[in-house]
Amino acid sequence: MSKLITLLQEKKNRLCSVYFTSGYPKLNDTGVVVKNLEAAGVDFLEVGFPYSDPMADGPTIQESSSVALENGINLDLIFTQLEEIKEQINIPLVGMGYLNQMLRYGGEKFCQKCNAVGIETLILPDMPMIEYERIYKSMFAKYGITNIFLITPQTSEVRIKKIDEMTDAFIYVVASSSITGAKGDISQAQIDYFNRIKSYKLKSKLIAGFGISSKETFDTVCDHVDGAIIGSAFVKFLSSNGVESIDRFVKEIIA
Numbered sequence: 662m663s664k665l666i667t668l669l670q671e672k673k674n675r676l677c678s679v680y681f682t683s684g685y686p687k688l689n690d691t692g693v694v695v696k697n698l699e700a701a702g703v704d705f706l707e708v709g710f711p712y713s714d715p716m717a718d719g720p721t722i723q724e725s726s727s728v729a730l731e732n733g734i735n736l737d738l739i740f741t742q743l744e745e746i747k748e749q750i751n752i753p754l755v756g757m758g759y760l761n762q763m764l765r766y767g768g769e770k771f772c773q774k775c776n777a778v779g780i781e782t783l784i785l786p787d788m789p790m791i792e793y794e795r796i797y798k799s800m801f802a803k804y805g806i807t808n809i810f811l812i813t814p815q816t817s818e819v820r821i822k823k824i825d826e827m828t829d830a831f832i833y834v835v836a837s838s839s840i841t842g843a844k845g846d847i848s849q850a851q852i853d854y855f856n857r858i859k860s861y862k863l864k865s866k867l868i869a870g871f872g873i874s875s876k877e878t879f880d881t882v883c884d885h886v887d888g889a890i891i892g893s894a895f896v897k898f899l900s901s902n903g904v905e906s907i908d909r910f911v912k913e914i915i916a
Contacts (some may be wrong), residue, residue: 663781663807665705665753665830669866669887672704676868676888677879678913679895680707680757681744682725684734686899691734691742693904699752703913707890708743708780710736710758721893725900736766736774743778755782755809768800776804782830784809790823798827809833814854821861831866834858834886836873847872847881855885879914 669676685689691708698706711726711734718726743754753870756775763771763785775783783806788797793808801808810824811833824832836851858867869882870890882889891914898910 663753663780663805663830664751665755668704668753669830673885675883675915676704676866677702677911678705678755678868678870678890679709679911680704680709680722680870680890680892681899682709682711682722682729682896683739684711684729684732685725685896686728686903688729688734689742690904691739691745692809694899694907695743695746695750695752695754697904697907698723698911699750701852701908702915703752704888704909705753705755707755707757707784707892708739710739710756710762712759712762714759714761719893720862721897725896736762736771737829740778741867747779750779754778754780754781755784756781758792760785760787768797772800772804772806777805777902781805782807782809784811784833790820790827797853811835812848812858813837818861821858822863825861825865828865828886831887832863832901833890834867836869836870836871836882847878852881854883855882859885876914876916890901 681694681698695706709722709730713730783801788808790810797808807830809830810828812821812824813835834855855869866885866888868888868890869886870892873879873889873891874881874894879889879891895910
């Protein structure tokens with residue numbers, strides 16, 4: 662059983678995940694960011710694979726990806742950086758990127774590398790469900806990798822329940838129909854959306870992301886789903902404060 666699935670079974674609520682961009686702010690910061698986030702008390706991490714043509718990323722994460730790519734980051738280097746710290750960490754790692762990255766790298770090789778460095782779960786927002794079922798599900802299973810699908814306020818109940826059937830870990834609840842980035846307070850419409858999803862009595866944990874940027878938004882979201890992912894706010898914090906201040910950022914969110 663993967664570290665993430667074990668965590669989801671053992672911790673019932675207020676799960677906190679943080680997304681970070683590999684190779685940012687500096688090329689060799691990846692390992693330091695992972696270790697500092699684990700030490701600060703984050704439950705699991707989203708390891709961002711910088712990509713030149715993202716579909717879901719807002720301006721903050723786009724900018725961090727551009728900087729990381731200019732720094733010289735690539736998938737091989739990310740895997741090397743994670744391999745170097747593999748024995749020093751115990752936190753579950755979720756890889757987040759895009760299907761084209763996997764295809765260009767080679768699907769089998771990509772999964773093999775993820776498995777080797779401790780990435781047990783993948784989020785590929787542009788992965789079509791039908792292709793996952795027909796092509797990638799068996800490949801992922803071969804390497805012990807769990808796939809995460811995203812849902813939005815517009816996702817139909819039928820599709821949500823199909824995703825639930827195919828999910829071993831959690832469903833990524835996109836909190837608003839937009840790209841990533843801070844949006845201010847959580848609205849009543851978003852709360853209604855969370856409660857509607859909960860009313861379906863799904864077996865999977867519900868972890869919300871997109872627009873969660875403060876203790877207030879984290880707490881509000883966790884009142885309605887099982888946990889939340891902070892991305893753009895953390896990336897922005899790193900750009901201003903550096904990797905040495907990670908503990909302060911996390912403590913302000915989950916205190």
